[in-house]
Amino acid sequence: MWRCPLGLLLLLSLAGHVALGAKQGRVRRELAPGLHLRGIRDAGGRYCQEQDLCCRGRADDCALPYLGAICYCDLFCNRTVSDCCPDFWDFCLGVPPPFPPIQGCMHGGRIYPVLGTYWDNCNRCWQAGNHSAFWGMTLDEGIRYRLGTIRPSSLVMNMHEIYTVLNPGEVLPTAFEASEKWPNLIHEPLDQGNCAGSWAFSTAAVASDRVSIHSLGHMTPVLSPQNLLSCDTHQQQGCRGGRLDGAWWFLRRRGVVSDHCYPFSGHEQDEAGPTPPCMMHSRAMGRGKRQATARCPNSHVNNNDIYQVTPVYRLGSNDKEIMKELMENGPVQALMEVHEDFFLYKGGIYSHTPVSLGRPERHRRHGTHSVKITGWGEETLPDGRTLKYWTAANSWGPAWGERGHFRIVRGVNECDIESFVLGVWGRVGMEDMGHH
Template structure:
């Protein structure tokens, strides 16, 4: 009797373990199936196709790892911003950096010492500002697989100035800068102040429709472009202080360079990005345009930033970056700002 009871208990235990293993296997299969369907929906949403099944399997694995990173980050709940999927979710951080960012050395300035903004008094500065509300910001654009963020940041600033001085919001040509500004490295990086200088020397920029964006550097087209749609008299660098940058932004959209390279920037979705715990990263730079500033419902001061990665990234293509973090600003945003002059 004792032997039979022992045998039955062992058998029941074995059945329990087998059931547990099967349940675990089923859960894992369900999880993989769910992720597979999520990947399929993501591919449809972003129009993504792959050359073969091997590439699809590779991208699915990267997608899965990135989704886990995003979910773990958000569950931790220790930041003032959240991450989310976007069109970069099937890229490794190395691929993302190589495609969208510029190596630190590519964007070293070659210009004169910066000067303080001419009207730096902030006595009349509003508590918040959004140049979109003044009609001075064109729709979000997408630089694609070309690291020419510098051109988009410069053009956005010129578009803003053009609206302010003429009353017309005109989408201008990044491709003209990319092709014709020979001081730049094209998709490998460029210097925003030298791009402003090119626009001045060139007599301005034509419209986006006259010289459409191709996502790659081509030969400079000088034929049949017509009259430039926007001109500038030069540019001004902003002193590397937050007050000088704020004074500049109260007058017009301003192009800035930031230091990034951390994983989270790739997946930013919403909230005030503070750059905590090394989230900015290092070794790479990116150029964006500050189009305003404000304070969140939680009392966090921020810059309102226009990016050039399409509207699936961030808050429909925009980002809030913290103000008042430190002397250099979050991701060194205070240190390399410039804007065109009328």
């Protein structure tokens, strides 16, 4: 539990007595300003548990000070409006809260709820918000349906790293964005919906940008995640998860068509729903090139060119090496661990806030995801420290985060984002330079 400065604690207790006095005798308790219609906007914490307080029926004195308002530990608290203390459901009822706790941010040893303004503004706080796409989803479902990259085997994790050497005296810029160096060649994020297919989406996203860059803009395809989901079936599970090494093998040996030609069929939460069968195969044409054996599944598109890549390579996990590779050759693919608070990210520089520590395990689950890193930057905090970050594209659509992108702390392997980073070259021959 966070420890309050004594003055603040007194202030909260005072507010508590005032509010308690005012509430006595009311038929229906009304929400105090620190509360919210769907429940308390808090990042967790121990209230009922700390005082060992759980009351039967309605008990107006079964209350605790809560951020300048009052929260209750009685069985009445969730009847008309939810003014229960944040840990009431866990501690008193032994059930998960009916809504996920909203993340807060830590400042001076205290957790503050977001969507509030504080005079002593918490300076290292990313913004959380509620995404309509996730309404009604449990954390378990979010992890099951919205991620979908299987952690690589130890053999793949030990893949030989290619070390990028910085020349003596070489200084990398403090900020870089791929879309500024290569305008019109860096593609916007797609939306994987409730398909646990980030393995296919991030691979297609990085390959799209790199084929565009390495062909000098002669080919600018948005490559098809569906082609991978439906056709890369060797030890892959489509919308139930897959492996990055398998996806890159498929792109090198078989190739994929554009997203226009083979659009995403979407996938709602349905455990039984099989991945749609593969509609596109390719055959060798000689010189390593391949051609499609069928027309596009989208009958309005005729261009069924197959795009391929060279063998994938792994970068060292030093942030300078990743930066140099990104700046010279284009966006890279990164594996990352997604925690419960990442689903609520709305903006700012993300770092995982371990506010769910001490809560039941079901609130602390996490899963492996893969994303496209597109650049980096740094920000000076009010106290003069510098906060370095990566910019990256997710595959949860443009309404999530910063127009589908996010920033995450750089240089400290936040959420394992620097532990397994991959690059690849688009397979581009001289003949490809002649047509679009």
